[in-house]
Amino acid sequence: MENSYIFNELGERREDYFRAIAPPIIQTSNFAFDSVDDLRKAFEDEYSTFLYSRGLNPTTDILRKKLAALDEAEDCLVFNSGASAIFAAVLANVSSGDHIVSVNKPYTWAQKMFDNVLPRFNVTTTYIEGRTLIELEEAIKPNTKVIYLESPNSWDFSLQDLSAVAGLAKEKNIITICDNSYCTPLYQKPIKLGIDLVLQSATKYIGGHSDVIGGVLCGKQKMMKNIFDSELLNMGNGISPFNAWLLLRGLRTLPVRLERISKTALEVVKFLKNQEKVEEVIFPYDRDFSQYELAQKQMKGAGGLFTVVLKVSSRSQIVQFCESLKHFLLAVSWGGHESLVLPKCASLDPEEFDAHNREHRMIRFYCGLEDADYLIADIEQAFKKMEA
Ligand SMILES: Cc1ncc(COP(=O)(O)O)c(C=O)c1O
CATH class of the missing domain: 3.40.640.10 (Type I PLP-dependent aspartate aminotransferase-like (Major domain))
Structure with missing residues (x-):
C-alpha cells in the first residue's frame, strides 16, 4: 500500500x-x-x-x-x-x-x-x-x-x-x-x-x-x-x-521487475547447482550460503545477481563457455532488463590465470527479465560446447 x-x-x-x-x-x-x-x-x-x-x-x-x-x-x-x-x-x-x-x-x-x-x-x-x-x-x-x-x-x-x-x-x-x-x-x-x-x-x-x-x-x-x-x-x-x-x-516498475528477476534467479540457481561443471553457486538466498541466516534476518529478497565457481582446469574453458552463451551478454553492469555474465578472468592477465585459485574460476551471473527456461536452455547449450 x-x-x-x-x-x-x-x-x-x-x-x-x-x-x-x-x-x-x-x-x-x-x-x-x-x-x-x-x-x-x-x-x-x-x-x-x-x-x-x-x-x-x-x-x-x-x-x-x-x-x-x-x-x-x-x-x-x-x-x-x-x-x-x-x-x-x-x-x-x-x-x-x-x-x-x-x-x-x-x-x-x-x-x-x-x-x-x-x-x-x-x-x-x-x-x-x-x-x-x-x-x-x-x-x-x-x-x-x-x-x-x-x-x-x-x-x-x-x-x-x-x-x-x-x-x-x-x-x-x-x-x-x-x-x-x-x-x-x-x-x-x-x-x-x-x-x-x-x-x-x-x-x-x-x-x-x-x-x-x-x-x-x-x-x-x-x-x-x-x-x-x-x-x-x-x-x-x-x-x-x-x-x-x-x-x-x-x-x-521497480517492484514488478525485482519480483520477476528474483523468481527467475532462484530457478536458474537451482538448475546450476545440479550441473556437473559447477563447483559452487554463491547466492545469499540459497540455503547453502555461508551467511544465509543473516541474509534472511536483514534482507527481504536477493534479486538477480549471483556467482558461479566453475570446475575447470583452463581459462579457455571459461572463455568458451561465456562466448557460447547467446542470451547472457558479456557486460559489467547489472540491474537492467537483459541477462549478463562477467567472468573474473576478464580482469586478469591470461598468464596470471591459476585454476587452483577459486576466484579465477568465478563467473558472475545476472538474470534479467527473460523467462527462466530460455536462460536455462542457453546455459545448457553453452556447457555442451565447453570442452572437457
Ligand atoms: C555495488 C556497486 N556500487 C556502486 C557502483 C557505482 O555505480 P555507478 O556505476 O552508477 O557509478 C556500482 C557500479 O557498478 C556497483 O556495482
Whole structure:
C-alpha cells in the first residue's frame, strides 16, 4: 500500500502541469526571481529554492522525495553516478588525519578512492572481512571517522550485520555508510537498521533499462543539507533533469521487475547447482550460503545477481563457455532488463590465470527479465560446447 503511493503519487504535483501523468522534464539551467530580496534569500539557502539546476531542480525533486520515502530516510540527494554518491558521502565525513574502516573488496571505485585518492589528503583506510563485530572493534582507532559497508558485496555477497555494526558505531561516534546497490531499499532498509548514510548505484535496478547512470544517497536532513551545500555544489555532480526523469520512469516498475528477476534467479540457481561443471553457486538466498541466516534476518529478497565457481582446469574453458552463451551478454553492469555474465578472468592477465585459485574460476551471473527456461536452455547449450 505504502509503496504504491510512493511509485505513483508521492512528490507529483500534476495540477501544476496540465494533470499530465508523466511529469515534465524541467530542462532549465536557471530560475528567475521576482525581487532582489527573493534572490538574496535563495543565495542564503539554496537547499530550499530552485536557483540553478546544478543544485535543485523540480524534476529531480520528485525523484528525491520518492527515493527518500522508499529508504524511510529523512532526505535524499541524487548524483550523476553511484561512484559520485560514494565519493560525496565519504568526503563529507573525513578530514586530514582521519581513518576509515572499510569492508574488503568494496566496489572497485570505492576501493580506488580509499587506496589512491584519500591517502593524498592523509586519510587512511583499514580493510576488514566484516563478518564479525570483534574484527571491526579491533580495526577501530581513536581517529576512525567512517565505517564503510557493502552488504551484500557484488561478487561473493559477504554480508555485515548492519544493526550490530550501527550500534557499535553509534557508541563510538563513527559515521556508518552502506552501499545497498545489491538489494535496493525494497529488499533492505539500512537506515531502519541504524546506518547513517545509505547509497546505491541507481544505474542498476532503479534505472532498470541499461540507459542511464545515476547514484542515490539517503540520510538525515542535516547531513544531506551539508553534503548538498558542500560536496554536491562544489563538484557539480548532481543528476541532470533528463536522467532524473529516466530514473523516475524506471522506479515506477521497480517492484514488478525485482519480483520477476528474483523468481527467475532462484530457478536458474537451482538448475546450476545440479550441473556437473559447477563447483559452487554463491547466492545469499540459497540455503547453502555461508551467511544465509543473516541474509534472511536483514534482507527481504536477493534479486538477480549471483556467482558461479566453475570446475575447470583452463581459462579457455571459461572463455568458451561465456562466448557460447547467446542470451547472457558479456557486460559489467547489472540491474537492467537483459541477462549478463562477467567472468573474473576478464580482469586478469591470461598468464596470471591459476585454476587452483577459486576466484579465477568465478563467473558472475545476472538474470534479467527473460523467462527462466530460455536462460536455462542457453546455459545448457553453452556447457555442451565447453570442452572437457
Ligand atoms: C555495488 C556497486 N556500487 C556502486 C557502483 C557505482 O555505480 P555507478 O556505476 O552508477 O557509478 C556500482 C557500479 O557498478 C556497483 O556495482
